[in-house]
Amino acid sequence: MTDLWDGISRAIWMVLSVDANLLEITLRSLQVTLTALIVASAIALPLAAFLSVRRFRLRRSVIALLNALMGLPPVVVGLVVYILLSRSGPLGVLGLLFTPTAMVIAQVIIIVPLIASIAHQSLRDLWAEYHDLLISMNVSQWQKITTLLWDARRALLTAALAGFGRAIGEVGAIMIVGGNIDNATRVLTTAIALETGKGDFALALGLGFVLIALAVLVNLAIHWLGRTEREGRW
Numbered sequence: 001m002t003d004l005w006d007g008i009s010r011a012i013w014m015v016l017s018v019d020a021n022l023l024e025i026t027l028r029s030l031q032v033t034l035t036a037l038i039v040a041s042a043i044a045l046p047l048a049a050f051l052s053v054r055r056f057r058l059r060r061s062v063i064a065l066l067n068a069l070m071g072l073p074p075v076v077v078g079l080v081v082y083i084l085l086s087r088s089g090p091l092g093v094l095g096l097l098f099t100p101t102a103m104v105i106a107q108v109i110i111i112v113p114l115i116a117s118i119a120h121q122s123l124r125d126l127w128a129e130y131h132d133l134l135i136s137m138n139v140s141q142w143q144k145i146t147t148l149l150w151d152a153r154r155a156l157l158t159a160a161l162a163g164f165g166r167a168i169g170e171v172g173a174i175m176i177v178g179g180n181i182d183n184a185t186r187v188l189t190t191a192i193a194l195e196t197g198k199g200d201f202a203l204a205l206g207l208g209f210v211l212i213a214l215a216v217l218v219n220l221a222i223h224w225l226g227r228t229e230r231e232g233r234w
Contacts, residue, residue: 078173
C-alpha cells in the first residue's frame with residue numbers, strides 16, 4: 001500500500017513539475033494523433049458528405065461497411081499495415097516501418113470509418129433540410145458538399161474529436177507498427193504498457209494521468225459542442 005501511494009505521489013509530482021521524459025512522450029503522442037486526425041478528417045468528411053448528397057447503386061453497402069469498420073480490431077489494422085510496410089511487403093521499399101509515419105497510417109485507417117459514420121449521420125439530417133433548396137438552385141455536387149460541410153461544421157468537429165479520442169488511446173496497432181522505440185515511436189499508451197511491465201509505476205501513472213486528462217478534455221469538448229449545436233437549432 002505504501003508503494004502504491006509513493007508511486008501516485010511521484011506521478012503527481014512528475015506531472016506538476018513537467019518531467020522531461022513525460023513531456024517528450026506526450027508531445028509525440030499529440031503529434032502523431034493530430035497528424036492522423038487531420039489526414040483522416042480530410043478523407044472522412046468529404047466522403048460522408050458525398051454519401052449524403054449522391055445516390056448510387058452501392059451507396060447503402062458503403063455506408064453499412066463504414067459502420068461495420070467502426071469496430072475494426074486495431075491489432076488487425078496493425079498487422080495489415082505491418083505486412084504492407086515490412087521489407088518483404090509491397091511498400092517495404094519506403095522504409096516506413098517502426099516510424100511515426102507508420103503509426104499515423106495505422107491510426108488513419110482506424111479512425112476514418114468512425115469519423116465518416118458519425119459525420120454522415122449529421123450530414124444526412126442536414127441534407128434532408130437543404131435538399132429542395134439546393135436542388136432548386138441547380139448547384140453542382142461539389143457546391144452541395146461544401147455547403148453541407150460548412151453548415152454542419154460544429155457537428156463535424158464533434159465527429160473529429162471522437163476520432164481523436166479513439167486514436168489517442170490506441171495501443172495495439174501502434175505497438176505493432178511503431179515498435180515502441182525510445183525517443184522515436186514511444187507514445188503515451190505504449191509507454192504506459194512498457195513502464196507497467198518494468199514496475200515503474202510512477203512514470204506509468206504520470207502518463208496515465210495525462211492520458212485521462214486528454215480524454216476528459218475531449219469528452220467535455222464533445223459535450224459542449226453537442227449542447228451548442230442543439231441550442232443553435234432552437
